[in-house]
Amino acid sequence: MDEPVNSYNDLIKIHPCFSEQDHNACARIYLPVAPDCNIHCRYCNRTYDCVNESRHGVISTTLSPKEAIDNVESLIRHDDNIRVICVAGPGESLANETILGTLQSISRKFPNLILCVSTNGLLLYERLEGLVKAGVKALTITINAVTLKTAEKIYSKAYFHGQWYEGSEAADIILMKQWQGLINVIDAGLIVKVNSVLIPGVNDQDIPFIAEHAGHLGADLMQILPLTWQSEFGHTTQPELNSLATLRNQCESFISQMDFCQKCSSDRRGTYEGIIYREGGAIGPHIHETLIEELV
Numbered sequence: 001m002d003e004p005v006n007s008y009n010d011l012i013k014i015h016p017c018f019s020e021q022d023h024n025a026c027a028r029i030y031l032p033v034a035p036d037c038n039i040h041c042r043y044c045n046r047t048y049d050c051v052n053e054s055r056h057g058v059i060s061t062t063l064s065p066k067e068a069i070d071n072v073e074s075l076i077r078h079d080d081n082i083r084v085i086c087v088a089g090p091g092e093s094l095a096n097e098t099i100l101g102t103l104q105s106i107s108r109k110f111p112n113l114i115l116c117v118s119t120n121g122l123l124l125y126e127r128l129e130g131l132v133k134a135g136v137k138a139l140t141i142t143i144n145a146v147t148l149k150t151a152e153k154i155y156s157k158a159y160f161h162g163q164w165y166e167g168s169e170a171a172d173i174i175l176m177k178q179w180q181g182l183i184n185v186i187d188a189g190l191i192v193k194v195n196s197v198l199i200p201g202v203n204d205q206d207i208p209f210i211a212e213h214a215g216h217l218g219a220d221l222m223q224i225l226p227l228t229w230q231s232e233f234g235h236t237t238q239p240e241l242n243s244l245a246t247l248r249n250q251c252e253s254f255i256s257q258m259d260f261c262q263k264c265s266s267d268r269r270g271t272y273e274g275i276i277y278r279e280g281g282a283i284g285p286h287i288h289e290t291l292i293e294e295l296v
Contacts, residue, residue, distance in 0.1 A: 034089055035062045072085060120142050121181045139190050142194075202236070
């Protein structure tokens, strides 16, 4: 297998979610090792398995840490083209205590693999040091709002430090922790993608501001996903392709856009197909001191 990926440029070329040229060439494994979730999103229907907000599809079963490690070892023996190991649910990755140990074990056995985690950001600040020590180099954070009013429409509950919060309290905690976590993870030097679920009539106006702030902070890529799992938004019409394309073009001036993905489930394996990746505008300076106050 190849040598460990140490440089930012090498990682960009290999990671299927970030590579323009090689997204079909490099295989990856999604490990469904995170069943618990700490946020209730109004568009997520847990009856059909949580898809971690922006992960399309469902899973057949979750894996224990040992099963996950055995799974990786077995698949690598049969496919030396695997380059990326991802944890993206089916719940919230960082709400599951065993995740860091699992990632550390994989990193020790396979230091040449890229470890990638998807998160809703609520515990990102608290888990960041552990993620870095475990060898995680790439992270996707789902951010759907910049204002408290919008966040309250999207999130109904948040479990934080042993307590469930609802309404505006939950929305306030989620916003603060997501944006602060994004700042911290960028400062830590990880490659970062921001996912936003477009909910027509709810966060249309927020998404360009998400793109602007994330781009200025230094996030590398943004993916705008159309509403798919409606749940409490069952009355909401899914975004039209034309309106989605227009929004992506608008946001591209702030941050590079991934135009669409292959709708990966939390237990997908193999190569990445169907990615269209375009370079966006220049990444601006950090605005750490004033960002959070301006947003909420």
